[in-house]
Amino acid sequence: MKTDDLIAALASRAESIEPHVLQRRYAIALCSGAFGTMLLMAILLGVRPNLADAARLPMFWAKLAFPAALLAGALLATVRLSRPGVRLGRVAAALAAPVLVMWLIAAVVTLAAAPGEREALVFGDTWKSCLVNVPMLSLPLFVASLWAMGGLAPTRLALAGAAAGLLSGAGGALVYALHCPELAAPFLGIWYVLGMLIPTALGALLGPRLLRW
């Protein structure tokens, strides 16, 4: 086919497109993914019983703010990477900031603690279940965000997949924080971050396969 003919054929059926496709896709993905994640949480884990008591502690809110900040940053990165020709810009720094702040707090807390208590601060009682539950809870969001991105046009597939994975990981961690009894900053800085990195790595691996167009 001649290129001129192709242009003519394309131009002849250039109907106008619906506006805000990207926003709509991500709204659907976030709502359904969040619903799935909370459903999984309600069925498999349940909210911790002393949530009201914990809500009085500032560290509880820090524990929610940490994945929430990462969720916001990852959503920004995911949206940007869904369009050709949009740079990540300062979003990468916005993603690193919450982790660095958490590590700073963790370092201060660990150094201030007596040497015998440090192990308890780092490992808590539930580090293994954190590593299992955060990726598990992130699954619905993971599928939903990859679906949303699949209908758009990411050009850096591994990075885009990683951003979608981090988005789901942060969402999973945010919901898991309502169940998890740990409040120590070193615990959050290590196990929450690792738990979120598992879906991130999975997204980076799957992105080049699933997101091609």
Added chain:
Amino acid sequence: LPDEVEDLVQETLLAVHNQRHTYDAGQPLTAWVHAIARYKLVDLLRRRGVREALNDPLDDELDVFASSDTDAADARRDVAKLLERLPDQQRLPIIRMKLEGLSVTETARMTGMSESAVKVGVHRGLKALAAMIRRER
């Protein structure tokens, strides 16, 4: 390759058309089109890389092409030239038996030579040809 360039242009145009919902009016159009074109180029190069990993380029196997039509014709001409230098009682039996594939009896009948003369002629003629080829090298 010109064909691939045209394919790439068309694929890019098609992608620009199909992905026009991902264009944001607030973003520079050239950056958007350029990113699509680059993505399609990288995609093409990657696909070609995979294809070439599975196929050995034929250029490396030039020996296969070395026995081309012209080589066969060249050999035939060389043999004919050398044959001309042989006396008739060696040349004719070789042409009949070795080039045309006839039997000793048929050759003897066609050339009017005896069967033993045909055999001797072929034998001596081939020896003489081999000697000529050795000398020419």
